[in-house]
Amino acid sequence: AFDAVATAVRADLPILRPDGGPPLVYLDSAATSLTPEPVIDAITGYYRDVGASVHRGKHMLSDIASTRFEQVRAQVATEVGGGTRQVAFVPNTTAALNTVAAGLPLDRGDLVLAPLDVHHSNLLPWRARATVRMIPLTPEATPDLGAYAELLRLRPKVVAVSACSNVTGRFAPAEEMARMAHEAGALFVLDAAQSAPHGRIRLAATGADYAAFSAHKMLGPTGIGILYGRLAELAPSVLGGGTVDWVDLAGHRLRDEPHHLEPGTPHVAGVYGLGATLDYLRGLGWDAVAAHDATLTRLLYEEIARRPYLRPLGGPGHRDRAAIASLRLPPGADVDEVARMLSDSYRVMCRSGKLCAQPMVDGDGDGRPVLRISAYVYTTPEELGIAFAALDEVLTVTGVPLG
Ligand code: PMP
Numbered sequence: 001a002f003d004a005v006a007t008a009v010r011a012d013l014p015i016l017r018p019d020g021g022p023p024l025v026y027l028d029s030a031a032t033s034l035t036p037e038p039v040i041d042a043i044t045g046y047y048r049d050v051g052a053s054v055h056r057g058k059h060m061l062s063d064i065a066s067t068r069f070e071q072v073r074a075q076v077a078t079e080v081g082g083g084t085r086q087v088a089f090v091p092n093t094t095a096a097l098n099t100v101a102a103g104l105p106l107d108r109g110d111l112v113l114a115p116l117d118v119h120h121s122n123l124l125p126w127r128a129r130a131t132v133r134m135i136p137l138t139p140e141a142t143p144d145l146g147a148y149a150e151l152l153r154l155r156p157k158v159v160a161v162s163a164c165s166n167v168t169g170r171f172a173p174a175e176e177m178a179r180m181a182h183e184a185g186a187l188f189v190l191d192a193a194q195s196a197p198h199g200r201i202r203l204a205a206t207g208a209d210y211a212a213f214s215a216h217k218m219l220g221p222t223g224i225g226i227l228y229g230r231l232a233e234l235a236p237s238v239l240g241g242g243t244v245d246w247v248d249l250a251g252h253r254l255r256d257e258p259h260h261l262e263p264g265t266p267h268v269a270g271v272y273g274l275g276a277t278l279d280y281l282r283g284l285g286w287d288a289v290a291a292h293d294a295t296l297t298r299l300l301y302e303e304i305a306r307r308p309y310l311r312p313l314g315g316p317g318h319r320d321r322a323a324i325a326s327l328r329l330p331p332g333a334d335v336d337e338v339a340r341m342l343s344d345s346y347r348v349m350c351r352s353g354k355l356c357a358q359p360m361v362d363g364d365g366d367g368r369p370v371l372r373i374s375a376y377v378y379t380t381p382e383e384l385g386i387a388f389a390a391l392d393e394v395l396t397v398t399g400v401p402l403g
Contacts, residue, residue: 005284005292009219009378012036016378025348025383030166030194030324030374032216042276043221046269053265055242065268072275073258079278080211080228081204088227088258089266093193094121096212096227097160099261100189101125103234104158111156113186115143115172116363117165120356122191126160134359141168141314141360143177152184159186163195163206167357167372168314169297169324171195178207189229193217197376198322199290203228215270219377220277224270231257238263289377296323296375296384303388309395309402313364323375326355328365333400335369338391341398346390350374 010016013034016024026034052061054069070084077084090096102125106112112126115135126132133151136144143161152159159181163174174195178188190208192200197218203211210229216222236243236254243263246253254260281289301318304310304325311328314321329335339352351372354361361370373387395402 003380005288006378006380008284009036010380012038013378014040022347023383023386025346025386027348027350027373027375027379027383027387029197029376029379030169030217030322030372031351032222033197033219033376034378035221036219036280038280039220039273039276043269043273046272050268054268055259056265068275069266069268069271072271072278075275075278076226079201079282080226081202082228085257086204086228086231088231088261089271090212090225090227090261091223091267092214092216092225093119093191093212094225096210096225097122097189097191098125099227099237100210100212100229100234101129102237103261104129104187105235106130106157110158111154112158112160113148113151113156114160115148115162117141117143117167117170117357117360118160118162119166119191119193120358121193122160122162122189123359126158130157137360139315140170140317141165141364142170143172145173145176145180148177149180152180152186155184156181156186158189160189160191162191162193163200163211164192164198164322164324165314165357165360166194166324167326167355167360167370168312169194169322169374170314171200171320171322174206174208182207194322194324198293199286201286215274215277218277219280221267221270221273223267224274227258227261231261234261236260236263240264242266284377292377293323293375294318296379296381297321299381299384300325300373300375303384307388307392307402313361313370323379324372325374326361326370326372328368329371330395330400330402331366333395333398335371337398338394339371341394342387342390345394346386348387348390350387 054066106129110130112130181188187209190211192213196213214225244252298318309330313326335352342348353369
């Protein structure tokens with residue numbers, strides 16, 4: 001069953017088709033996943049057969065687009081476990097989190113708590129509006145719940161958390177943290193960008209007041225994301241067409257949620273693609289996706305454990321972790337150069353950098369970037385083997401001792 005999932009998805013990925021060269025090994029899925037043919041077809045099908053915008057008129061093509069647009073919203077609502085009025089289409093997770101931070105009534109003096117591992121997209125929007133205090137991490141790089149309990153006594157307005165770290169792959173105890181936030185009278189905002197792709201898409205069940213994810217990390221198109229939550233309570237920060245149902249010379253009346261948060265012509269093709277994405281993942285089965293992920297995570301951390309010269313952020317251990325690993329390379333290795341050589345000489349695509357989580361990456365290192373390997377539902381054990389063998393060779397030929 002493990003290989004069946006990957007085999008099925010790989011058959012649908014045009015980019016992996018043999019082209020006479022060495023196989024392409026794509027291990028940057030935490031940044032953006034590959035796109036299967038049914039999703040590509042849904043996107044091009046919209047442009048080919050429909051083309052019109054949504055909610056903008058009475059003609060047939062606009063009706064077709066609007067009907068599908070709202071069907072996909074209902075599909076998302078079912079997946080997250082909420083209602084359609086709790087689901088807004090936004091460009092990506094970053095836009096969703098900015099919409100929440102800008103839409104809540106916050107003052108500079110208000111306190112927001114966020115664990116040290118949050119992505120910049122779940123830190124900077126809060127820092128622009130309020131005062132942020134970081135929740136420290138345990139040695140395994142999950143939020144330290146004791147320290148969190150102490151910080152909650154300061155009466156924060158908001159707690160903003162990553163459900164899964166894009167650096168370490170560790171899942172945070174989101175439900176418990178939400179419950180603790182609510183007991184302290186704070187709103188709980190969950191960045192689900194890395195957890196939703198790995199089968200943890202039941203956002204309502206986490207107790208989060210707001211949550212966000214991006215289609216492009218779960219086989220879907222770029223440019224479309226989901227903001228889930230108590231949308232009626234958010235003031236729109238971008239106004240214009242689509243957000244209002246009455247305008248006269250004296251003022252305007254906002255549309256009901258979620259439409260007041262969907263300004264301008266939306267990414268209709270992206271929504272078509274997202275609908276196909278959710279159908280596709282459901283076809284694979286969320287449990288199968290999560291099980292595949294758990295096996296890959298184990299194999300990934302076994303490869304790392306065999307190499308004492310690699311230090312994964314967040315420590316070893318594969319349990320309750322997505323198939324993401326960020327590696328400190330031995331001293332002397334130029335991490336960006338290693339990533340370039342893996343790509344150009346071995347066709348192994350992985351990420352080097354601070355991973356948009358610089359406070360965490362710099363807080364646990366020497367100022368150098370890390371090398372991130374991240375797998376998804378189409379990744380095979382053979383690909384992990386190829387990548388680590390290539391990494392060993394690159395380090396060796398660049399003169400980095402592996403001893
Ligand atoms: N949060 C996390 C945890 C992420 O990994 C990412 C993507 N790198 C984002 C937020 C931002 O997602 P997007 O670029 O789609 O806005």
